[in-house]
Amino acid sequence: MFRAEAVPGEFDLIARHFTRPHRRSRALLGVGDDCALLAPARGALAVSTDMLLEGRHFFPEVDPESLGHKALAVNLSDLAAMGAHPVAFTLALALPQATDDWLSRFARGLFDLADAHGCELVGGDTTRGPLSLCITVMGEVDPVRALRRDGARAGDELWVSGDLGGAAWAVAHRQASGGWARPQGLTSALFEAAQERLHRPLPRVTLGKALAGLASAAIDLSDGLSGDLGHVLARSSQACGHRLAAQIALDQLPLHPVLGGLPLEQQWRLALAGGDDYELLFSAPVSRRSELQALAARLALPLTRIGQIEPVRQGAHDHEADRLRLIDAHGRAVSMTLQAHDHFSDHASRHE
Amino acid sequence: MFRAEAVPGEFDLIARHFTRPHRRSRALLGVGDDCALLAPARGALAVSTDMLLEGRHFFPEVDPESLGHKALAVNLSDLAAMGAHPVAFTLALALPQATDDWLSRFARGLFDLADAHGCELVGGDTTRGPLSLCITVMGEVDPVRALRRDGARAGDELWVSGDLGGAAWAVAHRQASGGWARPQGLTSALFEAAQERLHRPLPRVTLGKALAGLASAAIDLSDGLSGDLGHVLARSSQACGHRLAAQIALDQLPLHPVLGGLPLEQQWRLALAGGDDYELLFSAPVSRRSELQALAARLALPLTRIGQIEPVRQGAHDHEADRLRLIDAHGRAVSMTLQAHDHFSDHASRHE
Numbered sequence: 001m002f003r004a005e006a007v008p009g010e011f012d013l014i015a016r017h018f019t020r021p022h023r024r025s026r027a028l029l030g031v032g033d034d035c036a037l038l039a040p041a042r043g044a045l046a047v048s049t050d051m052l053l054e055g056r057h058f059f060p061e062v063d064p065e066s067l068g069h070k071a072l073a074v075n076l077s078d079l080a081a082m083g084a085h086p087v088a089f090t091l092a093l094a095l096p097q098a099t100d101d102w103l104s105r106f107a108r109g110l111f112d113l114a115d116a117h118g119c120e121l122v123g124g125d126t127t128r129g130p131l132s133l134c135i136t137v138m139g140e141v142d143p144v145r146a147l148r149r150d151g152a153r154a155g156d157e158l159w160v161s162g163d164l165g166g167a168a169w170a171v172a173h174r175q176a177s178g179g180w181a182r183p184q185g186l187t188s189a190l191f192e193a194a195q196e197r198l199h200r201p202l203p204r205v206t207l208g209k210a211l212a213g214l215a216s217a218a219i220d221l222s223d224g225l226s227g228d229l230g231h232v233l234a235r236s237s238q239a240c241g242h243r244l245a246a247q248i249a250l251d252q253l254p255l256h257p258v259l260g261g262l263p264l265e266q267q268w269r270l271a272l273a274g275g276d277d278y279e280l281l282f283s284a285p286v287s288r289r290s291e292l293q294a295l296a297a298r299l300a301l302p303l304t305r306i307g308q309i310e311p312v313r314q315g316a317h318d319h320e321a322d323r324l325r326l327i328d329a330h331g332r333a334v335s336m337t338l339q340a341h342d343h344f345s346d347h348a349s350r351h352e
Numbered sequence: 353m354f355r356a357e358a359v360p361g362e363f364d365l366i367a368r369h370f371t372r373p374h375r376r377s378r379a380l381l382g383v384g385d386d387c388a389l390l391a392p393a394r395g396a397l398a399v400s401t402d403m404l405l406e407g408r409h410f411f412p413e414v415d416p417e418s419l420g421h422k423a424l425a426v427n428l429s430d431l432a433a434m435g436a437h438p439v440a441f442t443l444a445l446a447l448p449q450a451t452d453d454w455l456s457r458f459a460r461g462l463f464d465l466a467d468a469h470g471c472e473l474v475g476g477d478t479t480r481g482p483l484s485l486c487i488t489v490m491g492e493v494d495p496v497r498a499l500r501r502d503g504a505r506a507g508d509e510l511w512v513s514g515d516l517g518g519a520a521w522a523v524a525h526r527q528a529s530g531g532w533a534r535p536q537g538l539t540s541a542l543f544e545a546a547q548e549r550l551h552r553p554l555p556r557v558t559l560g561k562a563l564a565g566l567a568s569a570a571i572d573l574s575d576g577l578s579g580d581l582g583h584v585l586a587r588s589s590q591a592c593g594h595r596l597a598a599q600i601a602l603d604q605l606p607l608h609p610v611l612g613g614l615p616l617e618q619q620w621r622l623a624l625a626g627g628d629d630y631e632l633l634f635s636a637p638v639s640r641r642s643e644l645q646a647l648a649a650r651l652a653l654p655l656t657r658i659g660q661i662e663p664v665r666q667g668a669h670d671h672e673a674d675r676l677r678l679i680d681a682h683g684r685a686v687s688m689t690l691q692a693h694d695h696f697s698d699h700a701s702r703h704e
Contacts, residue, residue: 028396028495029495029498029500032501032587033434033500033501033502033587034400034430034431034433034434034499034501034570034571034572035398035399035400035430035431035433035434035436035491036398036399036400037396037397037398037399037434037493037495037498038393038396038397038398038399039396039397040392040393040394040395040396040397041390041392041393041397042392043392044380044389044390044391044392045389045390045391045392045393045397045490046387046388046389046390047387047388047389047390047440047442047474047475047488047490048386048387048388048442048475049442049443049444049475049476049477049486049488050444050477051444051445051446051477051479051486053446053479053481056479056480056481057479078386078387079386079387081386081387082385082386082387082389084387088399090399090400090401090488091401092401092402092403092486093403094403094405094484122399123399123400123401124401125401125402125403125486127403127405127408127409128408129405129408129484130482132446132481132484134401134403134444134477134486134488136399136401136442136486136488138397138399139387141389143380143381143389146381146389147386148381148385149384149385149386150385218386219386220386235384235385
C-alpha cells in the first residue's frame with residue numbers, strides 16, 4: 001500500500017498527494033509494500049478505528065481540508081483518552097472521483113494535524129465509491145498508566161477539559177437553517193468559534209498524556225457528556241463491583257460562549273447531550289485536585305470540576321436517572337430527559 | 353469500542369455478535385474502551401488496511417458468512433505476503449440494517465477464520481449506511497526476515513503458490529450470466545471449487561511465515577499476476593538500481609481446473625490478469641529451489657516455478673512488454689495485451 005483503485009491517471013494523482021518524502025520515523029517500512037512495518041512499541045500499543053460516512057458524520061458540503069483534519073482528529077482523540085502517544089495511522093478512503101483540488105485540500109488538513117502530533121501515515125487503500133473514510137490509529141502507552149474507562153471510584157471528582165456544546169450548537173444551527181449563514185445577532189467571532197469546534201476539533205493529546213497516572217478514568221466526548229459518562233460508570237461499576245452514579249453541578253458546566261444567548265436549559269442540554277466536542281471527561285481522587293489545577297495552568301487549557309462519582313443509593317433501581325443526578329446552583333435536583341446524541345441523523349443514536 | 357451506531361435494540365444485537373468471552377491473548381485490553389491495548393510486538397509490527405465496498409469488491413447478493421471470511425482473508429493475505437504472524441484486527445462496518453440472521457452469519461465467517469489464525473478482534477466501529485467494511489490487521493515479523501516487495505534480483509526464480517484463475521473465472525461467469533447458476537457441461541465439484549476461490553480465499557499465512565528468510569521478495573495476488581508482479585519489479589528495480597524484467601513460461605502456470613475447457617489463451621489471460629486469487633507470488637535464488645520443493649511437500653501446497661527475474665535488455669524502452677516477457681512451451685515469445693484487473697467494475701482498474 002498505498003493501494004488505490006482509480007481510473008488511469010487518477011492513481012498518479014492519489015499517489016502524489018499521499019506519498020511523502022522519507023523521514024526518520026518509527027516506520028521501518030511505510031507506504032508501498034503489502035504491510036507497513038513499525039518498530040516495536042515502548043509499553044503497549046494502543047489501537048483505535050473510526051469510520052466516517054457522508055451525511056452521517058459530516059455534511060455533504062464539508063470542506064475537504066476540514067474533513068482531512070477531523071477524520072484524523074477523532075482518532076487521535078481516542079488515543080488522547082487513553083493517554084497514548086500517537087505513532088502511526090492507516091487511511092482507507094472511498095471517494096466518488098479524485099480531483100487534484102479536492103485531494104490537495106484533504107491531504108493538507110490531514111497532514112497538518114498528523115505532523116503536529118508526529119503521527120505518520122503508514123498505509124492505506126483508496127477506492128471509488130460514495131465518500132467515506134476509515135482511519136486506524138496506533139499509539140504507545142505504558143499499560144499501567146493508561147487511562148481506561150473502568151478506573152472511576154466513589155468519591156472521585158469529575159473533570160472536563162475546554163468547553164462544551166459549541167459543536168452541537170453548530171450542528172443544530174445547520175440543521176435548522178439548512179446552511180452555514182451566520183444568524184443575526186451573533187458576532188462573527190463567536191459564530192466562527194462554534195464552527196471551528198465542529199469542523200476542526202482539537203484532540204487533547206498533550207492533556208491525555210499528562211493525565212496518564214493522574215486521572216482514575218477518562219473518555220473522550222464524541223457522543224455527548226451524558227452518554228459518554230454512562231460508559232465510564234458502566235465499566236467502572238463492573239470493575240469495582242459496586243454500582244456507581246455521578247452527580248453533575250449544572251452551573252459548573254464550562255459552556256461554549258456561543259450558547260450564551262440561549263435559555264439556560266437549552267444550554268445545559270447542548271452541553272450534556274450534544275456530541276462532537278472531543279474534550280476529555282475524566283475522574284480523579286480529590287487528593288489530585290491541586291496537581292490538576294497546576295496542569296491546567298501549564299497547558300493553558302481550562303480543566304473544570306463538574307461533579308463527582310458516588311455510589312448508587314441503596315434500593316434505587318438501575319435507571320438512567322439513578323446513574324446521573326443533575327443539580328442546580330442551590331443543590332436542588334433538576335430533572336431533564338436527555339436524548340442520546342444522534343450526530344447528523346434523527347433516526348439513529350450512537351452507543352458504545 | 354466496540355462502538356456501534358444503531359437504532360436502540362440494534363446496539364444490543366451488534367454487541368452480542370461481536371463481544372466474545374475473554375481469552376488469554378496479546379490484547380491487554382480489548383473491545384470496550386477508547387482504544388485496545390496490545391502487548392509489545394516481538395520484532396516489528398506489520399500493519400495493513402483494506403476497505404471493501406458492495407458492488408465493487410463483492411456482489412450485492414453475497415452470503416454474509418463468505419463476506420465475513422473474505423473481509424478478513426484479504427487482510428491476512430497482506431500479512432502472509434510479509435511473512436508476518438497475525439495478532440489482532442479492528443473492524444469498521446457500515447450496514448443498512450442490523451438483523452440477527454445477517455450478523456450471526458457474518459460473525460461466524462469472520463471469527464472462524466480469525467480463530468484459525470489466532471487473530472483477535474480488538475476494536476471496531478459500526479455505523480448505519482450502505483454496506484461497506486474496513487479491516488485493519490496487525491501482525492508480528494522479524495524485520496530482517498520480512499518478505500518485502502523490493503528484494504527480487506536478476507537470476508532469481510519466480511514461484512507461485514496454489515493455482516490461478518479460479519476466482520476470475522467465477523467473476524466472469526457471474527457477470528456474463530447475471531447469476532450463480534452452474535453452466536451446462538461443468539461438474540458441480542469444479543463449479544463449487546471456483547466459487548470457493550472467489551468467496552472464501554485461503555490466506556497463505558503458514559506459507560508466508562515459512563518463506564520469511566527464504567524468498568527474496570513476495571506479494572499476494574489480489575489484482576492479478578501481471579499487475580502484482582509489476583509492483584515487485586518496480587520496487588526491486590528501484591532498490592537495486594538496475595531495471596528488472598520477468599520472463600514467465602505460460603505452460604508452467606498452475607491453472608485452476610475450472611479453466612480446463614477454455615481456449616488456451618483465455619486460460620492464460622484469466623491466470624495472468626484475473627484478480628482475487630490471494631496466492632503468494634515470490635522470488636528466490638536458484639540455490640533455494642530444493643528447500644522450496646521440500647516446503648511444498650511439507651505444507652501439501654503446490655509451489656510452482658513459473659519463470660525468472662532478468663535484467664531489462666540494453667536499449668529497451670521501459671514499456672510493459674519489456675518488463676514482462678511471456679514464452680510458450682517452445683521458448684517462443686507470446687504477445688498478449690493484458691488489461692489491469694478491474695474487480696467487479698468495468699470503468700476502473702486497481703493499481704498500487
